[in-house]
Amino acid sequence: MSRPNAWTGTDQPDTKSTRKLHCTSAWTRLEDKWNEIQVGRQGSYSVERLESLYHYCSTTSPTRVALVCVFTPCPALAFLLLLECLPLRSPDEGWSANWMFWVRLSLMVFTLAFVGISDMILFIPKLGFTFPKRVIVALGCTIGYVGTCLLAAATNIFGFPIPFIWQFGGLLIVFFLPIMLLLVLGFTPFRSASPFRQHFSRYIQLTGGFMALAGVYPLYKVVYDFIPVKLKGGTLVALPLWKFAAKHFMMRCSRELEDFIPMITALTVDLFSALFVTVCISSSGSLTLSILFIATDIGQALLEFREVRANSLTVLDILHETASEFHSPQESVKKSDLLAKIIAVTRNPNGFNVKSLKFTRLWACLPHSMSPEQEKSLSSLENSNLYGSRGLISTRRKSRRKSRHRSLSARLLKSTSIVPSSVSFLSEGSVKRVAKRGEQSRQLVVQGLQLLFHCEYLALVEYIECVVPLVVATHNVVLNHLPNAEYYPASNNWGVSAVLNILVFAALEIASLLLLHFFLQRKFDFSPLYQLAFALETQMYLVQALLFLEIVALLQYELIHLGPMLTDLYQITMVYAYWKVGRHNDHAVFDLFFRKNPFHGEYTVFAGLEEALAMVNTFKFTASDIAYLREVLPHAEDGFFTWLSTLDCSSVKVYAVKEGSIVFPRIPLVRIEGSLGVGQLLETPLLNLLNFASLITTNATRFKKAAGPDKKLLEFGLRRAQGPDGGLSASRYSYMAGFAGTSNVLAGKLHKIPIMGTHAHAFVQAHTTLDDVKVTMLDGKNFLDVVLKYRNELGHTQTNDGELAAFIAYAIAFPDAFLALVDTYDTLSSGVPNFVCVALALHELGHRPVGIRLDSGDLSYLSKRCRDAFVAAGECYGIDYFKELNVTASNDINEPVLNSLNEQRHEINSYGIGTHLVTCQAQPALGMVYKLVEINGEPRIKLSQDVSKVTIPGRKEAFRLIGANGKPLLDLMTGCNEKEPEVGRKMLCRNPFDELRRAYVTPSQVIPLHHLFWDGPNGGLVGELPTLEERRQYVTEQFELIREDVVRSLNPTPYKVSVSNELYEFIHDLWMKEYPMSTPRPHQRLGDAAWSKMPKVNGELFALTYGSLVTQLIKDFEDLKVVNQQLDKMGYNIGVRLVDEFLAKSGVNNCSDFKETAEVVAKVAFKMFLGINVEVSQWNAEGTTCSLLIYDNPLTEFVELPPSAYGVLWYSNVLCGVLRGALEMVQMRVDAQFLKDVLQGDEVGAEGND
Structure with a gap:
């Protein structure tokens, strides 16, 4: 310009x-x-499909259209609900007791197989696949499928329930279906020359694509479930990308079925997507996330509308340009009737000056229903050679914007020459007008057929997105009133809000469909609802097959059988009592912790959190659980069991220390926050899952440290474990602790743990002579001869032949993993020489032996002699690696044995640890406890005469304070409302129950110990749990962090666990508030602690010394009243000086009144300095006067007064002076008077009078 x-x-x-x-x-x-690249541009209608649609629109009533649209999903939904009416039983009762499950599975497989193969009628015309034949094929597939599953369950190959039964079941169908088709249809339809061969090929390609897609959807849902709640919004980005890839994958699989691409894509990819979005909306628990899902889906729909609008504007431009062509009297069509105008051109191309439609498909990919006249018309058009050949596949249609068609006629004339210039009976202007009208009519056909293709796909998508939410909502609402709901964990989230979210989503999609209808109806006098009903009805077999397979199968994939009955009865009875008085929904906080480290050590490794969270995730009472509890608690009200059946952990939050952390006593390992009833019921399952896991992990780390960093440890304890679950746990958690592998094959399969092992003594005993070696060839050579050659060379001809035969047989079976048990007969005289001969033979044939195992005898001595033999053989034959062959030792190995072997400088490379590891013989239980610490925001405390059993009240946070050297100083607990510890800020850290143990700490780093792992109100699991390998690595990192003197086995240094000063004061304030009169008071406990810290003086020496002092005073002053005064002054001076030591070492807080002062004096001071108990009594009404009753007064021992001193000499008056002097130093003036003394002589007592 x-x-x-x-x-x-x-x-x-x-x-x-x-x-x-x-x-x-x-x-x-x-x-x-x-x-x-959009689906709507990937094809167009054929003329045959256009004629079929026109015929359907002309002969079908609106009522029929409405009924087709409404009732199409009903068969699949009705069948699914009928299946749900078959009552299931808990899988814990075994496969045989679950006979109804097998009936349900059989009905489901038969129906899905029958409906699935019925679409062959559509895709393989004239196959003769009658109803009886389809029944036989479906029945055969069902028998094979269910029979295989029954066999697997009965023989415990996979256990029951069978894992991934749908995924592996697809493979069974792939196996049995071809067999049944061959038996029923014969081989003829499948031969290469068969006319059905091409149809079968297309059908198999389409079916394979659908099965691949059906396998991906549950995987996508599983991945979504494991994504942290905060990151679930990321699926909003991933979902459109997944849809785009899946649509193009399905279009590629159905490329040769162009007329069916809209239906196939909509009923696979878009249905999966709508199902996923609906399930996410119903289970998200987050209004924001639900709105985002709905908004994203609406955004995608608007993009589709925009694109189809642009497509329609192109067609409207062409209709405007060609309007004059349809105004002739012989054309009785409405001005905007799109179908009629396209039909008019396609039936009579010459009448509209159309010279060629070679890129337009005349015939559809599969036969369509039409009237005889229409079929006759198409046949004549085929003979005209105006249309493309059969099998033509449309190319992509480029977008044509309205603005680009403003000058359509000018561009057409420039690019097209319709009539040769040399042959013309018309004027030049007339020729151009004729050519222009012909090209416009051709463009109307091309663009109109493509628009119909696009509109059909969009109508199907909108229909699917209307139907799926309604189907899911109906299924969930009905299922919630059926017994089987308990076997769907997600049913916990099927509340009113979830249903409302789904209905809002469905309403928006219905509005989108109606908007599309009114738009096309106004623009083209054409209803997409007719087109939708046409597609659903004429492709009924395909539609029902896909709906049955997807609705029936996918809505059940979360069906499980789990329950929370692993608990103590008193948990149930307590919860009933809570419910009875209406306190079951009170907000409670529970702490799970332990009081003492195991194995006389100073550390514990926390483990079992993953299993605990899995239990929390599936926590729900089944119908059978409720029925049993009704029998156990026959007098409980029905309302309680109704409430119990609704329980789950959606109201609970779980904070915990990371699994694999090194932890210490009193630190809360798990904090449960939520309703009182659920929190109480979680106590026993959590303790059961965490106690043994942490104990076995700690035990395994101790073995690992005792063996040394360069030694490999293997877990061999399955046969000695307490049941299969104990064996699996031992394998799992010993590997997490650093063991290299296990002998437990099932643990290897379940947890991906390396499995290792060799043969047993029985294998050696099973061979008696060399003739027992039935197979002697290895790698094309006679292995037996090679072994005997080395036997003769080394002179080991007197060894046990049966043992040598066993080693040869084992080496032939495992030439690259040969590890022999050498102590069956005699280790040094037979076992090791035989091993060396076989090992040298393996080396000659290019294999590398592993080593030997010792299972008896003096392990240190034998390992050294074995190493000598390996070194000698290696030097003799020049084989360096022989010197480093592995020596594995087993035989009841424990920590003391490992320490002893280390002292003896053994030559063992690896150990097989069994009994002492898996049974934890050194300490069979860890002693975790689960205590209520807060209720409705009010902290609670448990008191006990044993201070170790007093709990730390309230909701707390825990931190690990790191020093300047990068090592932890201590673990600190604070109240949740306190300010967190800060790097570089000095703070007072105190022992929660020992006033004398406190320190100021300035951390260089602060590590929070508690993390939120389960957030029930917001969807459950928070974040992705670490794998077993990641937890194993974390354990290693923890041992690098903690000081070596803390984790060593011999004389470890105790690790400090402290509380903040604020929490300490709160603990003791609550203690004073809650203790009963009969319970030892806090001040008395402080006195006990202080007394234990004070230097002790012999009591008899102390009493005799004081007696000598009183005797000397009597001699000096003679007047006993003066002696009393001197004793008081002496005590006063002592008290003045003693108070500083008392305050420094006792650590008591300021007293609030005189009563508390008396309590401190009686319970702390006397205990601290004299080790005696004093009782406060005889308070006056004003609380200003009391008496101290002193028991076991050491001053009165060995004292006998002469009669002249009775009632005059106040023998223990020094104590009155001590009290006056000490209290005056803390600004409290008191008057202390001596009343009575009971003196204890050597043989008899003498009582002084006041």
Whole structure:
């Protein structure tokens, strides 16, 4: 574009307009590329399908259209609900007791197989696949499928329930279906020359694509479930990408079935997507996430509407250009009747000056229903050679915007020559007008057929997105009133809000479908609802097959059988009592912790969290559980069991220390927050899952440290474990602790743990002579001869032949994993020489032996002698690696044995640890406890005469404070409302129950110990749990973090677990508030602690010394009243000086009144300095006077007064002075008077009078 220059009168380019033009052009090209890859641009209608649609629209009533649209999904939904009416039983009762499950599975497989193969009638015309034949094929597949599953369950190959039964079941169908088709249909239809061969090929390709897609959907849902709640919004980005890839995958699988691409794509990819979005909306628990899912789906729909609108504008332009062609009297069609106008051109191309439609398909990919007249018309058109050949596949249709068709006629004339210029009976202008009208009519057909293809796909998508939410909502609502709901964990989230979310989603999709209907009806006098009903009815077999397979199968894939009955009865009875008084929904906080480290050590490794969270995730009472509890608690009200059946952990939050952490006593390992009833019921299952797991992990780390860092440890304890679950746990958690592998094959399969092992003594005993070696060839050579050659060379001809035969047989079976048990007969005289001969033979044939195992005898001595033999053989034959052959030792190995072997400088490379590891013989239980610490925001405390059993109240956080050297200083508990510890800020850390143990700490790093792992109100699991390998690595990192002196086995340093000063004061304030009168008081406990810290003096020496002092005073002053005064003054001076030591070492807080002062004096001071108990009594009404009753007064021992001193000498008056002097130093003036003393002589007592 250019503009005139006002100064010079010349033209200059308009740079602003040029930039705008380039920008618009680039955007248009990008938009065209985007439109080209959309499903609606991947094909077009054939003329045969157009005629069939026209016939359907002309002969079908609106009522029939409505009924088809409404009732199409009903058969699949009705069948699914009938299946749900068959009552299931708990899988814990075994496969045989679950006979109803097998009936359900048989009905389901038969129906799905029958419906699935019925679409062959559509895809393979004239096959003769009658109803009886389909029944036989489906019945055969069902028998094979269910029979195989029954066999697997009965023989415990996979256990019951069978894992991944749908995924592996697909493979069974792939196996049995071809067999049944061959038996029923014979071999003829499948031969290469068969006319059905091409149809079968297309059908198999389409079925394979669908099965692949059906396997991906549950995987996508599983991945979504494991994504942290905060990141679930990321699926909003991934879902459109997945849909795009899946649509093009399905279109590629159905490329030769062009007329069916809209139906196939909509009923596979879009149905899966709608099902996923609906399930996410119903189970998300987050209004924001639900809104985002709905908004994303609406956004995608708007993009589709925009694209189809652009497509329709192109057709409207053409209709406007060709309007005059349809105004002749012989054409009785409405001005905007799109179908009628396209039909008019396709039936009579010559009448509209159309010279060729070679890129338009006349015949559909499969026969369609039409009237005889229509079929006759198509046959004549085929003979005209105007249309493309059979088998033609449409190319992609480029987007044509309205603006690009404003000058359509001009461009057409420039690019097309309809009539040769040399042959013309018309004027040049007339020729151009005829050519223009012909090209416009051709474009109407091409663009109109493509628009119909696009509209059909969009109508199907909108229909699917209307139907799926309604089907899911109906299924969930009905299922919630059926007994089988308990076997669907997601049913916990099927509340009113979830149903409302689904219905809102469905309403929006219905509005979208109606919007599409009114748009096309107004523009083209054409209803997409008719087109939708046409597609659903004429492709009924395909539609029902896909709906049955997807609705019936996928809505059941979360069916499980789990329950929370692993608990103590008193948990149930307590919860009933809570429910009875209406407190079951009170908000409670529970702490799970342990009081003492196991194995006389100073650390514990926390394990079992993953299993605990899995239990929380599936926590629900089944119908059978409720029925049993009704028998156990016959007098409980029905309402309680109704409430119990609704319980889950959706109201609970679980905070915990990371699994694999090194932890210490009193730190809460798990904190449960939620309803009181659920929190109480979780106690026993959590303790059961965490106690043994943490104990076995700790035990395994101790073995690992005792053996040394360069030694390999193997878990061999399955046969000695407490049941299969104990064996599996031992394998799992010993590997997490650092063991290299296990002998437990099932543990290897379930947890991906390396499995290792060799043969037993029985294998050696099973061979008696060399004749027992039945197979002697290895790698084309006679292995027996090679072994005997080395036997003769080394002179080991007197070894046990049966043992040698066993080693040869085992080496032939495992030439690259040969590890022999050498102590069956005699280790040094037979076992090791035989091993060396076989090992040398293996080396000669290019294999590398592993080593030997010792299972008896003096392991240190034997390992050294075995190593000598290996070194000698290696040097003799020049084989260096022989010197490093593995020596594995087993035989009841424990920590002391490992320590002893280390002292003896053994030559063992690896150990097989069994009994002492898996049974934890050194300490069979860890002693975790689960305590209520807060209820409705009010902290609670448990008191006990044993201070170790007093709990730390309230909701707490825990931190690990790291020093400047990068090592932990201590673990600190604070109240949740306190300010967290800060790096570089000094803070007072105190022992929660020992006033004398406190320290100021300035951390260089603060590590929070508690993390949120389960957030029931917001969807459950938070974040992705670490794998077993990641937890194993974390254990290693923890041992690198903790100081070596803390984790060593011999004389470890105790690790400090402290509380903040605020929490300490709160603990003791609550203690004072809650203790009963009969319970030892806090001040008395402080006195006990202080007494234990004070240097002790011999009591007799102390009493005799004091007696000598009193005797000397009597001699000096003679007047006993003066002696009493001197004793008081002496005590006063002692008290003045003693109070500083008392305050420093006792650590008591300020007393609030005189009563508390008396309590401190009686329970702390006397205990601290004299080790005696004093009782406070005889308070006056004002609380200003009391008496101290002193029991076991050491001053009164060995004292006998003469009669002249009775009632005059106050022998223990020094104590009154001590009290006066000490209390005056803390600004409290008191009067202390001596009342009575009971003196204890050597043989008899003498009582002084007041």
